[in-house]
Amino acid sequence: MRFIHTSDWQLGKPFGRAPEQARAALLEARLDAIDALAAAARREGAGFVLVAGDVFDSPEPGDRIYRQALTRMKAASDIRWVLLPGNHDPARADGLWSRLASEAPDTVIVCLEPLPIELAEGYWLLPAPLQYKRTQDDPTAWFDHAETPDGAKRIGLAHGPIRDFGSSTAAANLIAPDRARRAALGYLALGDWHGRREIDALTHYSGTPEPDDFDREVSGVALRVDLAGETPDVVQVGIGRYHWMSESWSVASGGELDGLLANLAPGIERQHLVLRLRLSGLLTLAERVALRDRLESELAHEVRWLDLNLDDLYARPTDADLADIDASGVLRVAAERLQALSATEDAAGRRAVAALERLYVEQRRADRLEAR
Structure with a gap:
């Protein structure tokens, strides 16, 4: 039997x-x-x-x-x-x-x-x-x-x-x-x-x-x-088609992403991967924006579902980052205020980081439109 x-x-x-x-x-x-x-x-x-x-x-x-x-x-x-x-x-x-x-x-x-x-x-x-x-x-x-x-x-x-x-x-x-x-x-x-x-x-x-x-x-x-x-x-x-995986990556620079992605789920086809990905670390604002954009515009479309969490990936804007946000004027003042608030590890600090990142992304988008 x-x-x-x-x-x-x-x-x-x-x-x-x-x-x-x-x-x-x-x-x-x-x-x-x-x-x-x-x-x-x-x-x-x-x-x-x-x-x-x-x-x-x-x-x-x-x-x-x-x-x-x-x-x-x-x-x-x-x-x-x-x-x-x-x-x-x-x-x-x-x-x-x-x-x-x-x-x-x-x-x-x-x-x-x-x-x-x-x-x-x-x-x-x-x-x-x-x-x-x-x-x-x-x-x-x-x-x-x-x-x-x-x-x-x-x-x-x-x-x-x-x-x-x-x-x-x-x-x-x-x-x-x-x-x-x-x-x-x-x-x-x-x-x-x-x-x-x-x-x-x-x-x-x-x-x-x-x-x-x-x-x-x-x-x-x-x-x-x-x-x-x-x-x-x-x-x-x-029997199963899809593989569900949880990964937690700590990154110190945007350049580390290539190696991490290359070693992700060897032997599993990306279209059959359901991935929960948690990133932590401290990057420049530009690095964090570039990393997020790459994960959301590339990896998220390669796997079946990307459950992405960047709550513990912090951005500390450099002078160059701030220079990209309205070298003078009201946006620069707002950016500097958000930078000061983002120095804390509490909820207000995390909201400030998110707002500063959004401000940075929108400024870069506006710059690209003006350059056309």
């Missing part, structure tokens, strides 16, 4: 902080992950794809997301898909899941009840569908007493956190960390944790197949699980 374990597709996730074009691309990539999972199943010789909850980002994902998901699974008719409601898309009465159960082809198994399902001869699935977003009960508790034929290999499918994650607040949908042992499972496929994590040899989180945030543990993967032996053989399989 060989299958693909995946979870947390969260189809329809809005990515509200991203620019419009990036939002559309990231949303589409999550749908494309269905095709990538089908390809991985064929490549790995797996007949089933088990989705451990949060197939959709909400109980009302919209008609396009719903139709795209169903159409893509239908197209992969050589694969059997097993879908479980999670906390983002709980199985409300007469809602999304009822519709899916009535419209899905035979190759799509929709788990709406906590009842054993025979996947193949000798292999039984114990699903734990969530009816509500939050519950204080362990959704897998029934596994311990579930009746399956003697000698059957039991596979658990559930969505929720494990106790040893160390949360300081009471978690909902809490799953006992030793559930696989208690319920005599051959494997427990879990969702909810967006990074790939092994709890023990029998219990695994697959993580989301398409990364969805910065600083995650390993994500963008699925797990190929083989139950032929005494213990499951679990292999990580790459």
Whole structure:
């Protein structure tokens, strides 16, 4: 018995902080992950794809997301898909899941009840569908007493956190960390944790197949699980298109940018990079303006999405910088006043730096227009 374990597709996730074009691309990539999972199943010789909850980002994902998901699974008719409601898309009465159960082809198994399902001869699935977003009960508790034929290999499918994650607040949908042992499972496929994590040899989180945030543990993967032996053989399989990275660079001069950009994310194509970039340091005003312009006009268009923060990159104007701002007159007076205010490290100082930079940029723009 060989299958693909995946979870947390969260189809329809809005990515509200991203620019419009990036939002559309990231949303589409999550749908494309269905095709990538089908390809991985064929490549790995797996007949089933088990989705451990949060197939959709909400109980009302919209008609396009719903139709795209169903159409893509239908197209992969050589694969059997097993879908479980999670906390983002709980199985409300007469809602999304009822519709899916009535419209899905035979190759799509929709788990709406906590009842054993025979996947193949000798292999039984114990699903734990969530009816509500939050519950204080362990959704897998029934596994311990579930009746399956003697000698059957039991596979658990559930969505929720494990106790040893160390949360300081009471978690909902809490799953006992030793559930696989208690319920005599051959494997427990879990969702909810967006990074790939092994709890023990029998219990695994697959993580989301398409990364969805910065600083995650390993994500963008699925797990190929083989139950032929005494213990499951679990292999990580790459699925995701985009790579989410966080970088913090300290710069002492504008000239350092070339080297930093040259060594950014080796082996990853820029169009597949979602980058959170934080810069710190102290530059001249001209250097800071030139650096920002290069990042916003070049790098931001090379990567899928650049989340840029220059709050800790300070500018200390030189005499040459100030000379470029109205050598005499009211603008020069304003620039000198802003320069004095920018010497402080408080909020007022940061606002003064931003205002001085804006004044510098506008003056240079005006100079270029006059020179035409």
